[in-house]
Amino acid sequence: VFKATQAPLKSETVARLKEKRQQRLKMQEIFTELVLYMIFLAVLYCVSLSNRDPRWYNVKNHLEQQLVTSNSISVGGSTLKYDQVTSSASLYTWIDETLIPFLFPRYHSNGDQLKANKRLYVQDQVNFRVGPMRLRQLRAVQEPCRTQLWDNFTCYDEYFISGEENGNYCVAWESRPCVRGQAVYNMTYAAWNFVSSADIWGLPVTGLHSTYGGGGYIAEFIVNYNISRLVLNDLYKYTWIDRKTRAIFTEFTLYNVDDNVFVFISFLTEFPETGGVIASTLIKPFRPYQHVGSLGLFIFICEIIVLIGIIVFSVHKYIWFRRYGKKMWKELWHVLDILIIMLFFVATIMYIGRWIMINMAMKEWENHKNKFVNFSHIASWDELFNIFLAFIIFLTTFRIMRVLSYNKRINQFGKVLAHVSRDLCGCFVMFVMVYVAFVTFGHLIFGRHLETYKNLFVSSTTLVNAIIGKNSIKDLFSVEPVLGRAYYFFFVLFLLWILMTMMNATLNIGITIVRKKPVRSTYGIINIVASFWREAVGHFIASNNTTTKDRLNLSRNYISKKKFRKTIVVTRQDETQQVDMVKPTEDLPKKKKRARRIYQ
Structure with a gap:
């Protein structure tokens, strides 16, 4: 005998619960990816910081x-x-x-x-x-x-x-x-x-x-x-x-x-x-010898974890590439992932090369302690290795935005850049043309007298400092009192007042348009964490306000008990395979008139 003690759900409620379930599965996937990625990033930070000591x-x-x-x-x-x-x-x-x-x-x-x-x-x-x-x-x-x-x-x-x-x-x-x-x-x-x-x-x-x-x-x-x-x-x-x-x-x-x-x-x-x-x-x-002491052992374990993580990540991307092919190149995040993998393998090769060069140099010094042994190539190689490592840290940290791209604010940021990208490119081209003109003019006029304009590169860095407010106009005015003042006035007028204002106005227009059309997002990082927190706490703290039976009776998602009898008795006869149904005394609504059959 099977007894159904709960009324069936409404169709609208079933659809809504299905959508919530899909959202929850997606949130679980996002949260798991975020946690694993943060752990990997923390281990990678430990490896990178071991190559640099604040002392x-x-x-x-x-x-x-x-x-x-x-x-x-x-x-x-x-x-x-x-x-x-x-x-x-x-x-x-x-x-x-x-x-x-x-x-x-x-x-x-x-x-x-x-x-x-x-x-x-x-x-x-x-x-x-x-x-x-x-x-x-x-x-x-x-x-x-x-x-x-x-x-x-x-x-x-x-x-x-x-x-x-x-x-x-x-x-x-x-x-x-x-x-x-x-x-x-x-x-x-x-x-x-x-x-x-x-x-x-x-x-x-x-x-x-x-x-x-x-x-x-x-x-x-x-x-x-x-x-x-x-x-x-x-x-x-x-x-x-x-x-x-x-x-x-x-x-x-x-x-x-x-x-x-x-x-x-x-x-x-x-x-x-x-x-x-x-x-x-x-x-x-x-530091050629990093795996010394307990801290060195910890760094060695972190390096092994990073190597295993990047191998697993590479295999995952290879499977994606076999499945989707050239479509992966159309998405920025997949291109960024492939670039990170390439940099990781280059850094691994450089790490092995540094270890080989260190052993060769130390062997040469042990055999000839009274002669000069060149360590400059090791120092330069170590510096180049840390440059690659810095790029890896930068790109992997930036990749967190891929997980956070489900967030409403991050989506709005991307939409703003996508909306004004063409206008910003036009403003940037105009800015570069005017900037190069002022760099060349400053070098030709003041390069003979001032170190800050002695060549084109130094002149460009001087104007960049002027844009951010760190200028040296006293030397400029002392060398060329009239021409120097006119040069600096027109530089501020065209670059800082006109062109920079145009770029700011372009961004403001994009922000205004995107705000009028908000990006719909249901996977905010706060919502994800809060959902998992409620689930974890809900297993330990029970509500004492109402019983389960009372909550069912008060819920609007169920058909009223006045319209549907709760108990349905089903009798099964094993010998004749005949099924008898005991119908309720009260008629069901029209959409529920179809007889229910149970097949063995």
Whole structure:
């Protein structure tokens, strides 16, 4: 006997409940995707932040105070710092009186002589010296002078990697053949011979004036204070730096024992063809050994999780591609997902390459501890790896908007951009044309006098600063009182007042139109979280206001009990397979007159 104690639902109610059920399933899917993606993103953040330590700034600042900035405490009895180098003679003085005493300390701060194990550190007794330092010189070739005012001129053009000097010379830049025994008795004999970048793991370096190759003429120093000074004196005596010199790289590597970080340091001194000196400093901390201690084990586990996650994500996208084909390229989010996958695989290859290069460099240093081992390519590779990692973090964080795209506000934002995209492109083209005109005009008029307009790139950054309110108009007005004021007035008039106002007005029109046609959305993130919270709490907290029976009686979704008898008795006879139905005493509504049959 089966007894139905509940009246049937109305058809409108069934349709509404079906729609709610579909919405709920979609909300569950969105919520699950959001939670898993947030977990993956948190693990990815842990991996990325392990490649950068906030204490590295303190390491960089400490080394700059010791060697670069002139307001720091003197080292080795000298007050000359690298930012005070203005000529080749002052460069020699800085190396002799500041850098060599810092790298090869002999006495403690109290005047006591350091022991052998203490002399392996630099002057601060914190950073370990990984091999000696070296000087690397890049030279220009002799070119015919452009104008022949007099016949006794010799000209050397600006430096180019493709046209650099690569010949071998004897001591003092004398042509070969060399004097017999020079290679034996002269400590700087190797400094006059060119070495290619492939032989020393060198990479091109961009300075403030030009871009320089990874090879050059190399003067290697010894892990000793006295011998290093003798090598420097020979270089000075035989004029190793002359008119053909275009750049001097002073390079060495330190290891901070307390923070487990390597620091590659390069002081670039450029000697442009116009004369003078352009000094710049490059300090690159990097951590080759990351899986050390409990934190290192945690980072290793996070890396494995990220690798598994990206493999699963790649397989999922491959299945989507097999199913939908070229239709995937029509949606921005799928293109973004494929770009993220490609960047992940590139970063994985770079991670493996960095590990291989670190092992090779450390093996070379262990076999030749008294020679310079180049870590510049590892520092540059690590920096490039972190750039790819930063792009991955940016794109994966931006991809959260795909999950949040069901939200009403996010949808309105996308609709506004889609509505005004054509008008914004037109305004942007006009803005770029006017902006380039002002950049070119500023460089041509003020480039001879002001550093902020010395080339097109610097001039463009100067105008960008002016747009955001960070301008330097005092120097502009002092150089050109009339023309400078007129230039700045028209720049503010056209770019800031007219064009920027047009772009703002275009966005305002789009916002107004989209607000009149609101985007319908039923999957707000707040609604999703609130729904799951109510469900979780509902299992533990029961309502005491009304009983279930009372709620059924008060509900409008059911047919009234006055129109339908609650109990229906069904009797089944197994032998004859005959079904008898006991009809209710009261007639049903017309739409319910059809007899109900139960089949076995």
